[in-house]
Structures are given as structure tokens and as C-alpha cells.
Amino acid sequence: MVDYVSDPALTQFLDLLLDVVCVVDSDGHFQYVSAACESVFGFTQEEMVGKTVQDLVHPDDREYTLNRARQVMAGTDSTQFENRYLRKDGEVVHIMWSARWSEEGQVRIGVARDITRRKQAELVQSALFRISQAAHRERDLGILLDQIHDIVAKLVPARGFYLGLWDYRDGRWNYPFSRDRENAGAAQAEGVEPLCEQVRIKGQTLLSGPGALTTGDTDISGSRSCYWLGAPLTSEQGVIGALVVRSDSPAAGFSEEHQQLLEFVADQVTVAISQQRLLARLEQRAQYDALTGLPNRALLDDRLQKAISVAERESGMLALLFVDMDDFKRVNDTLGHAAGDCLLQLTAQRLLASVRASDTVARLGGDEFIIVLEGLAATDHAQVLVDKIQGAFALPFELDHKPLLSPVSIGMALYPDDGTTPESLLRHADKRMYAAKETAAAQRTTPSDQEQPPGSDATQ
CATH class of the missing domain: 3.30.450.40 (GAF domain)
Structure with a gap:
């Protein structure tokens, strides 16, 4: 085997290079490495000589490196060939190689450049x-x-x-x-x-x-x-x-x-x-009422359509309740819009407290609210909830530290008896709500009582 680096002057010159010059025999053992090996690989020259390339190559790159070595040994020069090595401290270093095979010396001569920072x-x-x-x-x-x-x-x-x-x-x-x-x-x-x-x-x-x-x-x-x-x-x-x-x-x-x-x-x-x-x-x-935080008309339409689709698929029943506040205009006119807004918020809270978590309570607009009851086993269950809501609104609200009665009128429509579309259910519920409002108006007290300020009848 020809000794390519026996000349002291040559080795001193090679040791000045920032890249590592390597001589590797046909079995893959390092025969010589220049001094730059310590800064690149972490091993001294003495430590590297005698080791095999495969000892230092990253495990994931060993097969690829071996194939490239075979190509070089077959006489194909290799330039800009990249692989990864493991430094002595365990860190990964990326190397770019230029290598050729010496038939006379039966060795691979390669130059290794550290490109870790670039990579x-x-x-x-x-x-x-x-x-x-x-x-x-x-x-x-x-x-x-x-x-x-x-x-x-x-x-x-x-x-x-x-x-x-x-x-x-x-x-x-x-x-x-x-x-x-x-x-x-x-x-x-x-x-x-x-x-x-x-x-x-x-x-x-x-x-x-x-x-x-x-x-x-x-x-x-x-x-x-x-x-x-x-x-x-x-x-x-x-x-x-x-x-x-x-x-x-x-x-x-x-x-x-x-x-x-x-x-x-x-x-x-x-x-x-x-x-x-x-x-x-x-x-x-886009989907919720800014004042009450309830779903608005757009979200109500979406939920109602989905509820109808589920009921149709499962041959189920649902109810739609149209809720309207009876004396809201009088509250706005006598107590002011701030009080009216507060009453709307309290009404929304009371409606939410009266239904199940799975039910939808939405504000249609003004003093009108819609409740969608899904998964009903019988019509009676919807009527029970109507009675529950009416009972809740028979109790006075606390508005500006004063009691205020604010009754509601409720109209109910059932799927599929009253319709199979959102429009038909809303139409039937709206019609029945107005009928309930007229009935309630007919049952009110004398005109002199009606002229009393809102809330005064709560204490009688």
C-alpha cells in the first residue's frame, strides 16, 4: 500500500486546512486524518486512525454511505456527497465529501467539509x-x-x-x-x-x-x-x-x-x-344577539332546520314555542329603554333557566323569543314546559330595586302535526301566540288598574 502522507512537510501543510483530509483503506478503516478532524468530528487524529467509517457515520446514513463508497472504489469520483456523522460528544455533524479511489494505493482519498451550520x-x-x-x-x-x-x-x-x-x-x-x-x-x-x-x-x-x-x-x-x-x-x-x-x-x-x-x-x-x-x-x-347573548335569527334558522332533519330521520317529535312579552312597550315608555334592555336580559335568563341544556332559546327580535324543544316523547311534555315557563313569569322581576311583573304569551307548534318546515312551524306558533295574547288581554283587570305604572300590581 502506498503511503500518501509520509512526508512531514505535506502533513504540516494538510494540518493547516480547515477541511479534513482523510485516507481510508478498502475495508473502511481510517489510515490518516488531518488535524482539522478534532474540530469537525471531536476526535483527535490518534483516536480516529484505525476506526472504521461506519463507526462514526450516523446510523440512518450508513447504508447510503456504504453504497457511495462502493461507487468510489469502482472508479467513480464523488463530489458534493453529503452525509451525517456523530461527533465524539454525540452531536450530529453534516459533512460534504469529495472523494476518489487510488488504485495504486488501494485507498479512498477524501476531503470532508463541515456544512452543519449551513444545513x-x-x-x-x-x-x-x-x-x-x-x-x-x-x-x-x-x-x-x-x-x-x-x-x-x-x-x-x-x-x-x-x-x-x-x-x-x-x-x-x-x-x-x-x-x-x-x-x-x-x-x-x-x-x-x-x-x-x-x-x-x-x-x-x-x-x-x-x-x-x-x-x-x-x-x-x-x-x-x-x-x-x-x-x-x-x-x-x-x-x-x-x-x-x-x-x-x-x-x-x-x-x-x-x-x-x-x-x-x-x-x-x-x-x-x-x-x-x-x-x-x-x-x-353574526350568530348571537348582542344584548341577551342568545342565538339570533340566523343561528335559530340553522338549528331549527337541523332539529327538523333529526326528527324526520328518527321519526321523532319537536315543539316550537313562540314567546312574546305582554307589557314590554309599556315598560319602555314609562321606565326608559335602559330598563327595557335590562328586562330583556332578565327574560332571557329566566327562559334559559326553564328549559333543558339541549333546548335552544333564541331572540327573534324586539320582545319576541323562540324556544326549540327537541327529542320529545309526547305532546304533554311540551305543555308541561309551557306551564313551567308561565309559572316562572308569574313571579316578579327585580328591576331597579323594585318588583315588576312581566307576563308572557306563548304559542306552540308541533312537528310534524303543524308543519314540517321552519316557516310553517313559526307561522302556526306565531298565530297561537297572538291568540294567547288576546285571551290574556280579555282576562285583565279594569282599565283603571291598567293605567297604574308597571309593577304596581305585583304588590297587590
């Missing part, structure tokens, strides 16, 4: 693009965070990944998303909430070593082996949450690049959450 930059750029794309495309926060976690996990040495959201109304943290390789109750992992709280208070990204924050003396984990990195989710309203990652590896820690990546991810998550909350508010305005 890392490419991965980060790709990750940033995919994260940004996902944040603007995916409306479901859980699915979005799953996608982000899968991307970030390949770039950040983290064993735990947590999203904490601060509830300003309740003054507490909740954790809609967490992934932890070791802790089943990841959201309760020791150290998550203390760091989230510090991030919220300081409004900045915080990096911690074992036991304490690097920006102060606050102990966040109670542990001497955990490394934490937390980035704030900052919106126009302030810090609304924190994105936190955890590492248990003393050798890993978190670099400045990891911090920048997490800050970018936090910004994208903030955008996604803000968009989600905006859409929720818009949907709320």
Missing part, C-alpha cells in the same frame, strides 16, 4: 416558512401546535414543549397544549408555570440554567438539572401567554439560535391565537 440554517429557514404557512392556514389551534411541535422538535433539543395562556379574567394560567416525552401530566411539569409567570411579568424571553433564571435569582424549577427557555406571546393587549421548552441534557442547553427560533414561533402562535379570537368574536356577532 442548520437551511432547516431553520424551511421551518420558519412552514411554521408561518401553517399559522396563516390552520384555524384549529391544537392542529397548528401539533404541526409546529413536529417542526421545532427537529431543531431544538427539547424534551418538553408547552403553551401557557394567561386568563386575565380569572387571573390564572391554563395549558391548551403540551408535549412531554417523560411526564404524562405535562402541563403540570415542575417549573412550567413559574417560568410562564416570570415571562408574563417581565415581558421578555427568559433562559434558565439548572435551578434559576440567568436574568435573576428567581428559582423557577426547584431542580438542578432542567434547562428552560420561555418566549412571550405578545399581542396588542399585552402578554397573553408563553411558549416554553425544556431540556434535561446538561450538554444541550439552549443557544441564541434556539431563542430566536422560539421567539419567531411565539410570534406566529400569537398571530394564530389573535386570528382565532377575532373569528370567534365575528362569529359571535
Whole structure:
């Protein structure tokens, strides 16, 4: 075998190169490596010589590397061939090779260039693009965070990944998303909430070593082996949450690049959450009555149609109640619109308290309400509820610290007896509501009594 590097002057020259020059025999053993091997692979020249290529190649790249080695040994020069090696400290290093086979010496001569930083930059750029794309495309926060976690996990040495959201109304943290390789109750992992709280208070990204924050003396984990990195989710309203990652590896820690990546991810998550909350508010305005919080006409139509479809499919029965407040105009005229609005809100609450959670109570407009009762076993059940509502409204409201009676008239329509469409059911219920109102008016007290201010009859 020809010794290609026996000349001391040549080896001194090769040792000046930033790239690693390698000589590998036909069995894959390193015969020579230049001095740069220690900065690239973590091994000294003495440690590497005698080892095989397969000893150091990343397990996932061994078969591919072996095939390329066979091609080189067959006489095909290889340039810009990339694979991964494992450094002495266990870290992955990306290598670009140029190699050729020496038939005379029966060795492969290769030059290895460390392209780890370039590959890392490419991965980060790709990750940033995919994260940004996902944040603007995916409306479901859980699915979005799953996608982000899968991307970030390949770039950040983290064993735990947590999203904490601060509830300003309740003054507490909740954790809609967490992934932890070791802790089943990841959201309760020791150290998550203390760091989230510090991030919220300081409004900045915080990096911690074992036991304490690097920006102060606050102990966040109670542990001497955990490394934490937390980035704030900052919106126009302030810090609304924190994105936190955890590492248990003393050798890993978190670099400045990891911090920048997490800050970018936090910004994208903030955008996604803000968009989600905006859409929720818009949907709320589009489907719910602003004053009472009840479903409006649009949402009522949708629910009623779905209820009819279910009843038709299951050969079931449903009831529609048309509820109208008898003296609402008089309350508005004598007590003012603010009192009228308050009475509408109290009426909505009383109607909700009278029905099942599965029933729909909607505000049709003005002082008119609709109740949809699904899954009725018999007509009598609907009448029982009508009587219950009438009984509830026989009791006075407390309005401006004064008792006020506000009776209602109710018209009922049944599916399928009175109709099989939303329009026909509403028409029948409306007609019967007016009939009930006329009956109630005929049973009222004398005209002199009617002229009394609203609520005065509640005390008689």
C-alpha cells in the first residue's frame, strides 16, 4: 500500500486546512486524518486512525454511505456527497465529501467539509416558512401546535414543549397544549408555570440554567438539572401567554439560535391565537344577539332546520314555542329603554333557566323569543314546559330595586302535526301566540288598574 502522507512537510501543510483530509483503506478503516478532524468530528487524529467509517457515520446514513463508497472504489469520483456523522460528544455533524479511489494505493482519498451550520440554517429557514404557512392556514389551534411541535422538535433539543395562556379574567394560567416525552401530566411539569409567570411579568424571553433564571435569582424549577427557555406571546393587549421548552441534557442547553427560533414561533402562535379570537368574536356577532347573548335569527334558522332533519330521520317529535312579552312597550315608555334592555336580559335568563341544556332559546327580535324543544316523547311534555315557563313569569322581576311583573304569551307548534318546515312551524306558533295574547288581554283587570305604572300590581 502506498503511503500518501509520509512526508512531514505535506502533513504540516494538510494540518493547516480547515477541511479534513482523510485516507481510508478498502475495508473502511481510517489510515490518516488531518488535524482539522478534532474540530469537525471531536476526535483527535490518534483516536480516529484505525476506526472504521461506519463507526462514526450516523446510523440512518450508513447504508447510503456504504453504497457511495462502493461507487468510489469502482472508479467513480464523488463530489458534493453529503452525509451525517456523530461527533465524539454525540452531536450530529453534516459533512460534504469529495472523494476518489487510488488504485495504486488501494485507498479512498477524501476531503470532508463541515456544512452543519449551513444545513442548520437551511432547516431553520424551511421551518420558519412552514411554521408561518401553517399559522396563516390552520384555524384549529391544537392542529397548528401539533404541526409546529413536529417542526421545532427537529431543531431544538427539547424534551418538553408547552403553551401557557394567561386568563386575565380569572387571573390564572391554563395549558391548551403540551408535549412531554417523560411526564404524562405535562402541563403540570415542575417549573412550567413559574417560568410562564416570570415571562408574563417581565415581558421578555427568559433562559434558565439548572435551578434559576440567568436574568435573576428567581428559582423557577426547584431542580438542578432542567434547562428552560420561555418566549412571550405578545399581542396588542399585552402578554397573553408563553411558549416554553425544556431540556434535561446538561450538554444541550439552549443557544441564541434556539431563542430566536422560539421567539419567531411565539410570534406566529400569537398571530394564530389573535386570528382565532377575532373569528370567534365575528362569529359571535353574526350568530348571537348582542344584548341577551342568545342565538339570533340566523343561528335559530340553522338549528331549527337541523332539529327538523333529526326528527324526520328518527321519526321523532319537536315543539316550537313562540314567546312574546305582554307589557314590554309599556315598560319602555314609562321606565326608559335602559330598563327595557335590562328586562330583556332578565327574560332571557329566566327562559334559559326553564328549559333543558339541549333546548335552544333564541331572540327573534324586539320582545319576541323562540324556544326549540327537541327529542320529545309526547305532546304533554311540551305543555308541561309551557306551564313551567308561565309559572316562572308569574313571579316578579327585580328591576331597579323594585318588583315588576312581566307576563308572557306563548304559542306552540308541533312537528310534524303543524308543519314540517321552519316557516310553517313559526307561522302556526306565531298565530297561537297572538291568540294567547288576546285571551290574556280579555282576562285583565279594569282599565283603571291598567293605567297604574308597571309593577304596581305585583304588590297587590
